[in-house]
Amino acid sequence: GNSVTQMEGPVTLSEEAFLTINCTYTATGYPSLFWYVQYPGEGLQLLLKATKADDKGSNKGFEATYRKETTSFHLEKGSVQVSDSAVYFCALRGGSNYKLTFGKGTLLTVNP
Amino acid sequence: GAGVSQSPSNKVTEKGKDVELRCDPISGHTALYWYRQRLGQGLEFLIYFQGNSAPDKSGLPSDRFSAERTGESVSTLTIQRTQQEDSAVYLCASSLGTDNQPQHFGDGTRLSIL
Numbered sequence: 001g002n003s004v005t006q007m008e009g010p011v012t013l014s015e016e017a018f019l020t021i022n023c024t025y026t027a028t029g030y031p032s033l034f035w036y037v038q039y040p041g042e043g044l045q046l047l048l049k050a051t052k053a054d055d056k057g058s059n060k061g062f063e064a065t066y067r068k069e070t071t072s073f074h075l076e077k078g079s080v081q082v083s084d085s086a087v088y089f090c091a092l093r094g095g096s097n098y099k100l101t102f103g104k105g106t107l108l109t110v111n112p
Numbered sequence: 113g114a115g116v117s118q119s120p121s122n123k124v125t126e127k128g129k130d131v132e133l134r135c136d137p138i139s140g141h142t143a144l145y146w147y148r149q150r151l152g153q154g155l156e157f158l159i160y161f162q163g164n165s166a167p168d169k170s171g172l173p174s175d176r177f178s179a180e181r182t183g184e185s186v187s188t189l190t191i192q193r194t195q196q197e198d199s200a201v202y203l204c205a206s207s208l209g210t211d212n213q214p215q216h217f218g219d220g221t222r223l224s225i226l
Binding site for chain 2: 004034036042043044045046049089091098099100101102103104105
């Protein structure tokens, strides 16, 4: 079946540091890949997505590239801000095109 | 409203009681999903509706769990004879239902079983 593995947290960075949160997946066929973010006290929000190999999703300074050869979708940001503190979830949607399979989430804390 | 709305936001109940959780999807979204997030875990898929039909109930953990959707709108997730392991945040999402449409999530219902 489908599965998503993302790096264990928590991750603590200083403001303006470079961020990478690793995500790898197992799936049959050609899944779509997503990063969701959950800010403190808020619901899950879609951060970015990529629907085919070599696509790059980007939003709010975050980027992730769909790498089929390494089955990865790592999240990166060049310079994090305190306001980026949140839990980040990597997810995939497989050939059935409906249910999402999520990683366990990575808590990011950015200190001023 | 503009987003997915869930109620109640918090529910505390005694073991053995039945609970009902409600989800109002975004207007016009034909697909609706229920997920569960237990402490320290990722989200687990429970059930999916396309319109009022549930083609996939494979994630429901036991026959104590059931869900329905009416009018291609509101959905209710019912848990009968609750157990402590049912304690979790229950999240609802909706989407336009076509390929690659993103799922939009509500804020969830935090269920605590005493």
